[in-house]
């Protein structure tokens with residue numbers, strides 16, 4: 001794989017480097033292509049089918065849809081029953097994933113947990129299950145590859161910054177770059193919840209710093225200040241970030257740190273379409 005570009009920028013007077021993992025592919029972007037590193041390297045003939053599950057606007061879902069499309073593997077995605085509007089008028093990542101051939105299996109809310117728990121049972125050799133968000137130990141190889149790229153692109157690596165959902169990406173990147181400080185924020189839940197998720201993967205490395213945002217924000221809920229920051233970033237750097245994770249990371253980073261840093265673009269820009277629809281509905285833009 002050719003390394004993704006690394007560029008230098010300034011935002012609100014802060015100098016930083018940007019690792020452009022968003023540029024790998026519009027569908028398979030950011031930390032999702034890193035987490036799927038092992039599957040990307042897997043020969044077509046080794047598998048026939050990928051199963052996964054989660055929400056219908058997930059960035060991991062559309063990344064898997066693209067991967068399976070290119071590998072000519074079947075992609076079966078389990079999700080909770082869709083609303084009538086979602087079904088009649090597919091939007092955003094869901095729309096793109098369907099276009100890439102994803103087969104969606106809708107499960108009744110009451111049966112969802114049980115259904116997901118039963119997915120790993122009795123899989124054949126040609127079928128692989130990818131857990132929600134691509135979380136899990138499989139993500140390690142891709143984050144190690146990212147660490148290697150960063151080492152070849154920068155002689156002196158400043159603190160590294162990337163937002164967390166499950167925390168899988170930050171966890172494995174911090175492990176792979178023990179000599180560097182890694183900053184993250186919990187975009188889903190609070191610091192304690194993020195630590196729990198990370199502890200399920202192993203010991204949290206000492207060089208990983210979880211910053212605590214000053215305010216609590218429910219995940220994926222439009223916030224006027226997030227839109228403003230997102231827009232300023234776009235104007236001042238010329239780079240579009242995702243609206244789900246990046247604004248909270250940037251806000252917290254600017255408030256609580258002083259150093260120059262290397263921001264790892266985590267992708268997810270394709271999902272901005274459906275987020276902007278929600279921002280417009282709230283008259284936030």
Ligand SMILES: *Cc1c(COP(=O)(O)O)cnc(C)c1O
Nearest residue numbers: 059164165166167169245266268
């Ligand atoms: C999935 C995703 C994250 C969260 O990654 P984790 O490894 O689950 O912490 C962050 N930012 C973007 C844009 C994502 O798509």
